[in-house]
Amino acid sequence: MQELVQAYYGQELQSSADLKTSACCDADAVPAWLKPLLAKVHPEVSSRYYGCGLVCPPLLEGCRILDLGSGSGRDVYLLAQLVGASGEVVGVDMTPEQLEMARRHQAFHAEEFGFSNVRFLEGRIEALEQLDLEPGSFDVIVSNCVLNLSTDKPAVLRGAQRLLKPGGEFYFSDVYADRRLPAAVQSHPVLYGECLGGALYWNDFLRMARGAGFADPRLVSDRPLEITEPALAALVGEARFYSATYRLFNIPELEDACEDHGQAVVYRGSIAESPTRLMFDKHHSIEAGKVFPVCGNTYRMLQQTRFSPHFEFIGGFDRHYGLFEGCGSAIPFDRFAAQQLQVSEGACC
Numbered sequence: 387m388q389e390l391v392q393a394y395y396g397q398e399l400q401s402s403a404d405l406k407t408s409a410c411c412d413a414d415a416v417p418a419w420l421k422p423l424l425a426k427v428h429p430e431v432s433s434r435y436y437g438c439g440l441v442c443p444p445l446l447e448g449c450r451i452l453d454l455g456s457g458s459g460r461d462v463y464l465l466a467q468l469v470g471a472s473g474e475v476v477g478v479d480m481t482p483e484q485l486e487m488a489r490r491h492q493a494f495h496a497e498e499f500g501f502s503n504v505r506f507l508e509g510r511i512e513a514l515e516q517l518d519l520e521p522g523s524f525d526v527i528v529s530n531c532v533l534n535l536s537t538d539k540p541a542v543l544r545g546a547q548r549l550l551k552p553g554g555e556f557y558f559s560d561v562y563a564d565r566r567l568p569a570a571v572q573s574h575p576v577l578y579g580e581c582l583g584g585a586l587y588w589n590d591f592l593r594m595a596r597g598a599g600f601a602d603p604r605l606v607s608d609r610p611l612e613i614t615e616p617a618l619a620a621l622v623g624e625a626r627f628y629s630a631t632y633r634l635f636n637i638p639e640l641e642d643a644c645e646d647h648g649q650a651v652v653y654r655g656s657i658a659e660s661p662t663r664l665m666f667d668k669h670h671s672i673e674a675g676k677v678f679p680v681c682g683n684t685y686r687m688l689q690q691t692r693f694s695p696h697f698e699f700i701g702g703f704d705r706h707y708g709l710f711e712g713c714g715s716a717i718p719f720d721r722f723a724a725q726q727l728q729v730s731e732g733a734c735c
Contacts (some may be wrong), residue, residue: 416440419659423467426498427460428491434458434484437530438581438629439559439607441465444657444664445692448472449525452549454511454542454558455479455532459488462504463495465528471501478507478517512538514545524549525692529558531629534584539591543598543634550636553691556600559631561585561611564717571622582613582627588717600634601642602683604667607631608719628719633667635687644681644710649701651678651688656696664696669712681710 416424420442424432434457441453441461446468456462456477466475479485488506496502509517511532527546536542546556563585577583586594595603608630613619655661655674664672666688672678677700680688688697 417659420464423464426467426495427463428494431458431460431463431487431491434487435460437461437559438561439530439631441528441530441557441559441631442468443526443555443557443633444659445696446473446526449692450523451475452519452524452527452546453477454514454527454529454546455535456488456506457481457484459484459491459504459506461528461530462488462506463491466495466504467499469503471503473503475504476507476519477504478509478511478514480508480510482508511545512536512541514542514549519549521548522551525551525554527554527556527558529556529560531560531581533558533560534581534586535578536584539586540594540598543595543600546634547599547636552636552638554636555691556634556636557606557631559629562588562591562628562630562719564588564626564628564719566590567622567625571625574618574621577618577621582611582622585627588628588630588719595632595634596642599636599638601637601640602635602644602687604633604635604687605630605669605718606633606665606667608668610720626721630719635691637686637690639686639690640683644683644713646707646710647682647685647701647703648705648707649680649682649685649699651680651685651700652676652698653678654696654698666693668718681713 436457437460442464446465447470449469450473451465451469453462453465453475456479459477462475462477469475477488485506485508492502492504495504507517527550533539533542550556561581564587566587567583567585571577572583574583592603608628611627611629613622651672653664653672653674657664662674666672670680670684682703685699688694689699
């Protein structure tokens with residue numbers, strides 16, 4: 387399957403127009419503040435972008451970031467502008483053609499940005515320990531529609547956890563299914579190459595993430611995907627797919643459930659892109675200046691990470707009131723029908 391992925395992304399796909407489904411295509415609206423930064427990315431790099439979401443969480447200035455499956459480098463060059471001259475972005479990919487594209491335009495971007503703060507490594511994201519990367523040295527790790535392509539997903543998650551600093555974050559977009567997929571779907575070359583055949587059943591992903599040391603995965607956003615090519619749609623049958631963004635924090639004290647300790651936070655409104663409200667995850671939209679009750683895990687995610695200076699914290703862990711209200715285990719994705727994307731065969735962007 388790794389050879390299939392290398393051939394598909396290195397030789398068969400020449401641009402996003404060659405895709406046959408809407409899975410590996412970012413349909414999210416790009417925030418206005420990001421558009422000027424994307425405009426500075428070389429058009430040849432952008433034309434070979436195959437992501438399914440936005441992997442630009444807030445508060446990245448000065449951070450050291452690792453991009454797993456960096457491809458042609460679009461996200462690397464976008465993030466390079468957000469971390470600034472004092473930060474660094476490292477891209478890892480196993481496809482020589484994609485790496486050649488990314489490296490070809492390093493000088494262009496250094497001149498465009500006024501600084502050089504990126505590098506690219508060839509390697510497998512399942513074997514990060516084989517690369518020259520120091521454990522516990524990254525503030526943030528990102529990945530954009532790549533985990534589903536991996537043949538050893540638990541190894542990727544374990545490797546990310548190993549490389550993150552305490553309080554560091556794995557923030558990534560990927561494709562998930564509402565059920566475990568049959569072998570015929572998993573091994574289909576087009577479905578696998580287009581990020582559907584390797585998609586995890588969402589609950590298996592949660593178990594896998596917890597097993598790698600990320601006790602409380604947080605869903606940030608999701609959208610349903612459509613398969614418009616009739617032959618492929620017939621093959622997957624009733625299975626439904628979603629593009630979803632998760633954030634996983636490297637905080638050992640996190641529990642496997644949301645426990646109520648009577649705590650609360652107050653958002654200061656000091657994050658530039660979110661002056662009145664911070665969408666921390668899908669279930670935590672925190673209005674500035676207002677006392678906001680939180681579970682113990684959310685309290686730690688805000689207090690023990692780069693978000694801490696932007697919050698006031700109320701309470702501690704000396705009392706316990708049981709399970710935090712609203713903590714459940716049903717499918718987390720929105721199950722409404724996808725808006726018709728008007729996607730024809732061979733073009734999704």
